[in-house]
Amino acid sequence: MVGSHPSTEEVWAWLDLVPDPEIPVISVVDLGIVRDVDWDRGTLVVTVTPTYSGCPATSLIALEIEAALAAQGVRDIRIETRIAPAWTTDWLSEKGRARLEEFGIAPPQKAGGPDRCPRCGARDLERVSQFGSTPCKAQWRCRECLEPFDYFKCI
Amino acid sequence: MDENAALFEFLLRMGDNTLILGHRVSEWCGHAPVLEEDIALANTALDLIGQTQMWLGLAGEIEGQGRSADDLAFLRDAWDFRNLLLVEQPNGDFGQTMMRQFLFDAWHLPMLTMLAVGGHERIAEIAAKAAKEAAYHLDRSADLVIGLGDGTEESHARMQAALDLLWPYMAEPFEADEVDAAMTEAGVAPDPGTMRGAFMEKVGAVMDAATLTVPERRFAQTGGKSGVRHSEHLGHILTQMQWLQRAYPGAAW
Numbered sequence: 001m002v003g004s005h006p007s008t009e010e011v012w013a014w015l016d017l018v019p020d021p022e023i024p025v026i027s028v029v030d031l032g033i034v035r036d037v038d039w040d041r042g043t044l045v046v047t048v049t050p051t052y053s054g055c056p057a058t059s060l061i062a063l064e065i066e067a068a069l070a071a072q073g074v075r076d077i078r079i080e081t082r083i084a085p086a087w088t089t090d091w092l093s094e095k096g097r098a099r100l101e102e103f104g105i106a107p108p109q110k111a112g113g114p115d116r117c118p119r120c121g122a123r124d125l126e127r128v129s130q131f132g133s134t135p136c137k138a139q140w141r142c143r144e145c146l147e148p149f150d151y152f153k154c155i
Numbered sequence: 156m157d158e159n160a161a162l163f164e165f166l167l168r169m170g171d172n173t174l175i176l177g178h179r180v181s182e183w184c185g186h187a188p189v190l191e192e193d194i195a196l197a198n199t200a201l202d203l204i205g206q207t208q209m210w211l212g213l214a215g216e217i218e219g220q221g222r223s224a225d226d227l228a229f230l231r232d233a234w235d236f237r238n239l240l241l242v243e244q245p246n247g248d249f250g251q252t253m254m255r256q257f258l259f260d261a262w263h264l265p266m267l268t269m270l271a272v273g274g275h276e277r278i279a280e281i282a283a284k285a286a287k288e289a290a291y292h293l294d295r296s297a298d299l300v301i302g303l304g305d306g307t308e309e310s311h312a313r314m315q316a317a318l319d320l321l322w323p324y325m326a327e328p329f330e331a332d333e334v335d336a337a338m339t340e341a342g343v344a345p346d347p348g349t350m351r352g353a354f355m356e357k358v359g360a361v362m363d364a365a366t367l368t369v370p371e372r373r374f375a376q377t378g379g380k381s382g383v384r385h386s387e388h389l390g391h392i393l394t395q396m397q398w399l400q401r402a403y404p405g406a407a408w
């Protein structure tokens with residue numbers, strides 16, 4: 001059976017097509033929650049680090065990963081949860097950050113707030129609320145175009 | 156005290172705090188004064204419940220009787236709960252809820268920070284993850300306590316009343332008993348008393364900015380974390396929180 005299963009590179013590429021359930025423009029790989037892919041004999045082990053402790057999408061993500069891999073013919077899968085080191089927005093991919101901004105979500109910044117309005121690029125911004133529609137986002141507003149937007153919190 | 160038994164008790168304390176506070180905060184869902192606050196409270200509750208799953212999950216493993224986080228949350232009675240009295244206190248108005256949150260966060264974050272560098276690897280991992288969320292909660296609750304305290308005459312009066320009401324519960328987190336002593340001895344957790352200084356400093360700074368006065372009364376309510384004497388409110392929370400698993404044992408999604 002050696003060599004009969006897909007390479008981990010292939011698996012990573014498939015996982016990069018699995019959308020995050022709450023922000024479907026980025027993949028679970030872009031989000032940085034898939035930490036490791038490895039074969040344990042005939043079992044594919046995917047290690048996932050959850051974003052927020054209470055994120056309701058976590059179990060759905062595991063389900064979608066299993067479904068995506070099953071669609072490629074991989075059925076013997078084990079999903080392991082790893083909480084340390086804790087997930088950080090530093091793990092977002094460059095591609096993911098660009099897609100977020102295109103989608104209207106300002107990507108995380110070390111300064112703790114968005115760098116510019118994802119709609120018009122203006123820098124005169126104000127915070128509306130420390131939390132947004134999901135645990136990973138906050139609500140901000142642009143004082144130029146007056147549009148509210150989501151900011152992906154930096155943690 | 157047997158170290159494993161002490162560890163189990165300690166994990167119940169951590170998990171019951173976040174469980175009961177998470178449930179209390181979730182009671183605001185759909186009732187908050189403005190939409191943004193409603194969402195923020197729901198998200199805070201979600202973080203706390205998520206942390207609960209990790210604490211009580213580990214508690215069940217340590218106990219070794221096959222109890223899951225859900226079993227511990229939904230199938231224990233009031234006298235088995237080990238949360239601080241503070242977190243079971245009613246929401247009151249929005250200001251009182253935020254005052255309770257701030258007092259909790261100002262204890263919780265330094266506690267998690269210490270546990271994250273403590274001697275128990277699994278506990279340190281959970282604490283490191285939870286600390287990121289707690290830091291965010293503390294920023295927000297401190298901001299709101301300052302905004303409302305240093306707000307209108309009405310909001311100031313309400314925040315002072317909330318602080319006066321909740322202050323007697325803020326001795327309990329810093330009192331050590333044999334569980335704490337065993338955890339300190341094992342290098343897992345700090346001696347609770349040593350954390351009081353930093354807590355008082357943070358509270359002092361925020362209350363100054365909020366133009367609120369920390370009460371000087373020394374009267375203290377205790378008995379939550381030991382389970383000896385919970386307030387009458389805990390039983391009422393449990394009737395709501397546990398009724399589904401009690402009425403339909405084993406019900407699942």
Ligand SMILES: [Zn+2]
Nearest residue numbers: 117120142145
């Ligand atoms: Zn704009």
